[in-house]
Amino acid sequence: MNQPTTMAARLGCSDCGLHAICLPEGVTEGGLARLDRLTRQRSTYQRGDTVFRQGQPFNALYVVRSGAVRVALGDAHGGQQVLGFRLPGEILGIDALLDDSHRTDATALERTTICEVPFDRLEELFHQVPELQPKMMRELGREVASAQEHVLAMGRQQALERVAMFLRSLLERYDRLSRPTDCLRLPMGRSDIACYLGLAVETVSRALGRMEENGVLSASGRHLRIFRRDLLDALCMVDGVGDRRRN
Numbered sequence: 001m002n003q004p005t006t007m008a009a010r011l012g013c014s015d016c017g018l019h020a021i022c023l024p025e026g027v028t029e030g031g032l033a034r035l036d037r038l039t040r041q042r043s044t045y046q047r048g049d050t051v052f053r054q055g056q057p058f059n060a061l062y063v064v065r066s067g068a069v070r071v072a073l074g075d076a077h078g079g080q081q082v083l084g085f086r087l088p089g090e091i092l093g094i095d096a097l098l099d100d101s102h103r104t105d106a107t108a109l110e111r112t113t114i115c116e117v118p119f120d121r122l123e124e125l126f127h128q129v130p131e132l133q134p135k136m137m138r139e140l141g142r143e144v145a146s147a148q149e150h151v152l153a154m155g156r157q158q159a160l161e162r163v164a165m166f167l168r169s170l171l172e173r174y175d176r177l178s179r180p181t182d183c184l185r186l187p188m189g190r191s192d193i194a195c196y197l198g199l200a201v202e203t204v205s206r207a208l209g210r211m212e213e214n215g216v217l218s219a220s221g222r223h224l225r226i227f228r229r230d231l232l233d234a235l236c237m238v239d240g241v242g243d244r245r246r247n
Contacts, residue, residue, distance in 0.1 A: 042115050045108035051092060054105050058096035060116045064088050067112025068187035071104050072195075080105070082196040084146055085188055087173055091139050109187045154198055162197045163207040164235035167217075171226065181229075186222040211235070 042065065045051060051062060054074050064086050071092070072080040083104060086092055092114070096102045117125070126133045153165045171181045186193075194201045208219045216231045217224055226232065 042113060045112045045114065047108055047110050049108045049112075051106040051108065051114060052102045054102055056102045058093065058100045058102055058119065060093065060118050061122070062092035062106070063115045063117065064090050064092065065113040065115050068109040069112060069114075070107045070109050070188060070192055072107070073104050080195070082192050084150065084196070085109070085170075085192075087187075088177060090173075091143075094140060094143050109192075150196070159197075159199050159203045160207045160210055160235060162199065163193070163204055164211070164232055166193060166197060167224075168229075168232055168236055171229065171232075181226060183223070183225050186224065189222065 045067070051069060066088055068088075069086040069092060070082060071084045071086060072082045074080050086106075092106050093102065095104060126136075149165070149169060153162045156162050156165070170186075171184075174181045174184060190201050190204050193199075194204045197204070199207075208217070211217050211232075212219060214231060216228050216235070217226045219225075
């Protein structure tokens, strides 16, 4: 396993472009300074590096600062089921709160920077920066909502609907980051998307091909150009009723 690189020059929370997303409104400069002191380190992972492994003792929460991370669950036969993907501003390791042990593997999909917050200091952090506690509760809610969306997508009979729901959710998350969503590069490959949606890689490719034929988007490798988000939304419909859940 490759070791992450600890950033030599620490950039504080106040200097981070994710300030408005990662942190709640109203945090004072003093609160930011305390948060910086309690954040253990900011490490950079290269593509394929492991952030944590299933069964590893839990001692910190991780916040993606840049890049993307795949979260997967391994089985006894060496296979893996992709459970989700974490983008900048999103938290890793919440599932380990259950029994102080990581229940999943987290792997960098590209060059990724992560902030690490020691869990044994989290109570102190909530006391010193009380605005963070409701923010954490919302992140827990977001984790549950993401899992519910995955179950909903897996329940769709049509592969086209599953892929459309995945892309719509991803675009909404990039909207939250104020990033352009008409042209984007997917951090994950089609094999990861297929594993996440319970489909064959060829099926994902065919679904994207159908979207191209219908003028929804164009796809070239990991690069997507979205032409009609309204048509993408229409592909997520069930029995004529729109799925109104949003990330």
